[in-house]
Amino acid sequence: MRNEQIYEGKAKKLLLTDDKNVLLQRFKDSATAFNGVKKAEFAGKGETNNAISTFCFQKLEAAGVPTHFIERVNDRDMLIKRLDMIPLEIVVRNIVAGSLAKRTGLDEGTVVKEPIVETYLKRDDLNDPHLADVHVFMLDILRPDQLERLKQLALKVNATLDPIFERAGMKLVDFKLEFGLDADGQVVLGDEFSPDTSRLWDLETRRKLDKDVFRADLGDLMEVYHEVAARLGVLPQT
Amino acid sequence: MRNEQIYEGKAKKLLLTDDKNVLLQRFKDSATAFNGVKKAEFAGKGETNNAISTFCFQKLEAAGVPTHFIERVNDRDMLIKRLDMIPLEIVVRNIVAGSLAKRTGLDEGTVVKEPIVETYLKRDDLNDPHLADVHVFMLDILRPDQLERLKQLALKVNATLDPIFERAGMKLVDFKLEFGLDADGQVVLGDEFSPDTSRLWDLETRRKLDKDVFRADLGDLMEVYHEVAARLGVLPQT
Numbered sequence: 001m002r003n004e005q006i007y008e009g010k011a012k013k014l015l016l017t018d019d020k021n022v023l024l025q026r027f028k029d030s031a032t033a034f035n036g037v038k039k040a041e042f043a044g045k046g047e048t049n050n051a052i053s054t055f056c057f058q059k060l061e062a063a064g065v066p067t068h069f070i071e072r073v074n075d076r077d078m079l080i081k082r083l084d085m086i087p088l089e090i091v092v093r094n095i096v097a098g099s100l101a102k103r104t105g106l107d108e109g110t111v112v113k114e115p116i117v118e119t120y121l122k123r124d125d126l127n128d129p130h131l132a133d134v135h136v137f138m139l140d141i142l143r144p145d146q147l148e149r150l151k152q153l154a155l156k157v158n159a160t161l162d163p164i165f166e167r168a169g170m171k172l173v174d175f176k177l178e179f180g181l182d183a184d185g186q187v188v189l190g191d192e193f194s195p196d197t198s199r200l201w202d203l204e205t206r207r208k209l210d211k212d213v214f215r216a217d218l219g220d221l222m223e224v225y226h227e228v229a230a231r232l233g234v235l236p237q238t
Numbered sequence: 239m240r241n242e243q244i245y246e247g248k249a250k251k252l253l254l255t256d257d258k259n260v261l262l263q264r265f266k267d268s269a270t271a272f273n274g275v276k277k278a279e280f281a282g283k284g285e286t287n288n289a290i291s292t293f294c295f296q297k298l299e300a301a302g303v304p305t306h307f308i309e310r311v312n313d314r315d316m317l318i319k320r321l322d323m324i325p326l327e328i329v330v331r332n333i334v335a336g337s338l339a340k341r342t343g344l345d346e347g348t349v350v351k352e353p354i355v356e357t358y359l360k361r362d363d364l365n366d367p368h369l370a371d372v373h374v375f376m377l378d379i380l381r382p383d384q385l386e387r388l389k390q391l392a393l394k395v396n397a398t399l400d401p402i403f404e405r406a407g408m409k410l411v412d413f414k415l416e417f418g419l420d421a422d423g424q425v426v427l428g429d430e431f432s433p434d435t436s437r438l439w440d441l442e443t444r445r446k447l448d449k450d451v452f453r454a455d456l457g458d459l460m461e462v463y464h465e466v467a468a469r470l471g472v473l474p475q476t
Contacts, residue, residue: 102364102367103359103364103367103368103369103373104359104364104367104373104376104377105359105361105363105364106377112376113376114375114376116372116373116376117372118370118372119370121341121342121343123343125343126340126341126342126343129340129341129342130341130368130370131341131370132356132357132368132369132370132371133370133371134354134355134356135341135342135354138342138350138351138352138354139342139344
């Protein structure tokens with residue numbers, strides 16, 4: 001298997017394989033926040049997020065959501081289908097937190113009546129600005145039917161995973177997704193699903209079980225990530 | 239006529255009249271920018287904006303856009319229908335400028351293929367955040383049919399005024415509107431239409447003929463506002 005790296009992001013690397021349609025997605029131990037301003041390493045994070053993402057992608061595939069996931073091949077790597085990534089960050093929200101509190105003036109913790117899907121432009125140099133649909137179209141990022149499909153899939157991800165997290169004692173407050181287009185122009189879920197890219201609160205105590213622990217220095221990040229993995233029944237072998 | 243003031247904004251006051259369904263809208267000489275951080279007085283601005291707004295509202299009414307305008311009663315006052323104001327700032331854009339350049343990374347001056355309508359929450363304390371439709375609904379500001387009607391009216395304002403400004407040698411780059419609901423729950427255009435609330439560029443030279451002259455200290459604001467009024471043929475009597 002070739003190992004040429006074609007992309008390195010803040011939390012993952014992508015490497016070529018012998019199959020041009022397949023990539024190796026490697027989860028790093030790095031954590032970043034505030035558009036990369038805050039940064040640290042956490043031994044075991046890559047392994048944990050690979051395990052949690054594998055679990056979530058398998059649940060989503062079983063529910064009929066097309067994902068790039070092929071298989072987990074070792075502690076920190078999964079094989080994925082190569083996609084033409086859409087330069088959007090898609091955020092689904094069940095509870096007001098983070099930027100939605102600032103945008104609306106609603107208190108953190110307010111329940112959103114109907115889950116909402118938000119769209120941000122993936123541009124670090126612009127600080128990932130919030131977009132309305134009109135901006136997605138004027139930037140020629142997606143056609144209306146593709147954006148509609150993407151939103152439907154984002155809501156289906158929520159409808160699939162929210163009850164699974166709830167049964168594991170966690171509220172899925174919000175999460176970020178990234179999608180790509182496959183060779184047929186179909187919208188497919190890419191990237192990852194982990195406590196790096198979601199807000200998870202303990203169902204009873206509302207204790208934060210996600211990257212906000214790092215953002216706000218609330219405790220031991222890996223202790224929390226291991227707890228999420230354990231609750232989901234996917235704690236990596238140690 | 240009673241004169242009790244019921245509202246004072248950055249550029250206008252609203253006063254009661256003997257008719258509870260009618261208000262007096264008084265244009266002030268104040269100019270503010272950057273959410274009130276920059277502020278100055280310009281003798282004659284109220285009078286000029288009253289004249290330009292009167293002209294625009296008359297053109298819009300003639301084109302079938304319902305507005306709150308009743309009549310201009312003196313230099314700085316117009317009578318308006320009392321509306322239940324919708325707490326949104328609606329921005330229509332024909333050319334990339336201001337926050338749209340920051341949001342998209344497109345250069346100022348880029349022509350927008352189809353005019354777009356943007357929505358901002360009118361909340362000074364939150365810095366008037368950008369909203370997508372989902373936020374308008376989750377905040378219970380408007381029903382979907384009302385928002386759709388509001389956007390149609392905003393585009394009709396653009397389709398009506400853009401050629402009028404063009405014939406007067408100006409490009410209508412973008413503008414901000416505020417709407418209200420009348421007693422029947424119908425969406426009606428309120429507020430004002432002036433160089434305070436629009437970007438106007440000279441058609442040939444692209445010289446700025448609007449409040450950006452104040453924002454960026456580009457010259458004599460009243461000279462520019464008088465020029466806009468003169469080009470439209472509504473220069474107030476002096």
